[in-house]
Amino acid sequence: MNRNEIWRSYGTDYKNMTKRLLIQSGLAQQLPPAPALIAIKPNLVTPSPACFGGTTHTEVVAGIIETLKELGTYEIVIAEGSWVGDRTSEAFEYCGYQHLARTYGVRLLDTQKEKGFPADCGGETLTVCRCVRDWDFLINVPVLKGHCQTHITCALKNMKGLIPNSEKRRFHSMGLHRPIAHLNTYLKPDYIVIDHICGDLDFEEGGNPVVRNCVMAALDPVLVDAYVCSLLHVPQETVPYIGMAEALGVGSADISQLRLITCEGEPFEDLPERKLLDVSYTVNESESCSACYASLVPALEQLAAEGLLEKLDVSIAIGQGHRGKHGKLGVGNCTMGFETCIRGCPPSEEEIAAGLRKYLQERAFH
Ligand code: SF4
Incomplete structure (x- = not known):
C-alpha cells in the first residue's frame, strides 16, 4: 500500500x-x-x-x-x-x-x-x-x-x-x-x-x-x-x-x-448531510472538554423538541475558559462562578436538560 x-x-x-x-x-x-x-x-x-x-x-x-x-x-x-x-x-x-x-x-x-x-x-x-x-x-x-x-x-x-x-x-x-x-x-x-x-x-x-x-x-x-x-x-x-x-x-x-x-463488496451511495442542531447562537463555548459539550448538544435538542429552547434569554456558558468568571447561566463545574451553574464534570445530558428546564421554570415564575 x-x-x-x-x-x-x-x-x-x-x-x-x-x-x-x-x-x-x-x-x-x-x-x-x-x-x-x-x-x-x-x-x-x-x-x-x-x-x-x-x-x-x-x-x-x-x-x-x-x-x-x-x-x-x-x-x-x-x-x-x-x-x-x-x-x-x-x-x-x-x-x-x-x-x-x-x-x-x-x-x-x-x-x-x-x-x-x-x-x-x-x-x-x-x-x-x-x-x-x-x-x-x-x-x-x-x-x-x-x-x-x-x-x-x-x-x-x-x-x-x-x-x-x-x-x-x-x-x-x-x-x-x-x-x-x-x-x-x-x-x-x-x-x-x-x-x-x-x-x-x-x-x-x-x-x-x-x-x-x-x-x-x-x-x-x-x-x-x-x-x-x-x-x-x-x-x-x-x-x-x-x-x-x-x-x-x-x-x-x-x-x-x-x-x-x-x-x-460494493460501495454505498454517498453519506447523508449531517443533521446536527446548530447551537452556536445559544452557546458561549470556550475550551470545553468533548464530554461536556457532547452532553450539552443532545440536552439542547431535548429542549428544542419541547419548544423550550427559544425561551432561553441568555447564552449558555461552557468550558474551561469560563473558570473564575461570572455570568448568568453556565454548564459544568468550570462555570461555578455563574449565577446559575448546572454542576458536574462533566454533567450528564439528563442533568443538563433538567437544570435548563428548572432555570426556565424559575424565570417564568418570576
Ligand atoms: S466542567 Fe469538567 S468536563 Fe466540563 S469543561 Fe470543565 S473541566 Fe471539562
Whole structure:
C-alpha cells in the first residue's frame, strides 16, 4: 500500500473481511520482524456498544489480531483511554474487549492509569503516556464519525487516547486543533484500519449510527481525515487540525492525489448531510472538554423538541475558559462562578436538560 492510497472492503463478515483487507493491502510488508510488541489503538471513547456508532467493533480488532498471529509471534497489546468522565475499564468490559483479550490472550492497557512524560511534538512539548515508548509498531483503529466540536473525528484525533486525562483537559484549553496536529508528529501510526461500519455522523459517543458496513486501511492519517471530510460533506478548512498536521509534515491533505482501491463488496451511495442542531447562537463555548459539550448538544435538542429552547434569554456558558468568571447561566463545574451553574464534570445530558428546564421554570415564575 502506498501513502496516497486508501483500501476499502464492504460486507458484514467484519472479522474475515478485515483479515482479507489487511493481507491484500500489504500489512505483512510493513510489520517489523518478530518478535516485536505491537499496539492496537481502538476508539473506546465511552462504554457503549459499537452498534451505537461511537466505538470500534471488536470484530475488526479480532481480524487484526488473527492476522498478526498468522504473520508472526508478536506480543500484542490493546491500548486505549476513554474520554474524561468515563472509565476505560468500563469501556473495555461493555464494549467486549475483556472477552476479546481473554479469547486471544492479548493484554489490555488502560492509558488513563499511565503516567506521562514530556515529548517534543514538532516544537510543542506535550505529555504523552509512557507506554508508547515500548511499542515497535502502532495500529490506529479509529471509528469514522462526526464530532460536535471538530466536525469530524477519525485517524488524527484518535491519538488523543494515548495522553493522560490531565493532558486531555489541557488540549481543550489550548484550542484542541493545534495540540492534535502536534501530537501526530510524535505518535505516528504504522498502519491505520478504519471502522466505517456504522459511525455516528454527529456525535463521537454515538447514538445515531449510519450503517456503511465498510472497513478501510491506509498509511497517511492526514489523507484519511481529509477523505473523511469529503465523505461527510465537511469543508476541510473547518477542521483546522488537518491543515496544521499537513504543515507539520505529518501527511498530505491533497485528496486529488488519493487513490481509492475497493477490495471487495460494493460501495454505498454517498453519506447523508449531517443533521446536527446548530447551537452556536445559544452557546458561549470556550475550551470545553468533548464530554461536556457532547452532553450539552443532545440536552439542547431535548429542549428544542419541547419548544423550550427559544425561551432561553441568555447564552449558555461552557468550558474551561469560563473558570473564575461570572455570568448568568453556565454548564459544568468550570462555570461555578455563574449565577446559575448546572454542576458536574462533566454533567450528564439528563442533568443538563433538567437544570435548563428548572432555570426556565424559575424565570417564568418570576
Ligand atoms: S466542567 Fe470543565 S473541566 Fe469538567 S468536563 Fe466540563 S469543561 Fe471539562
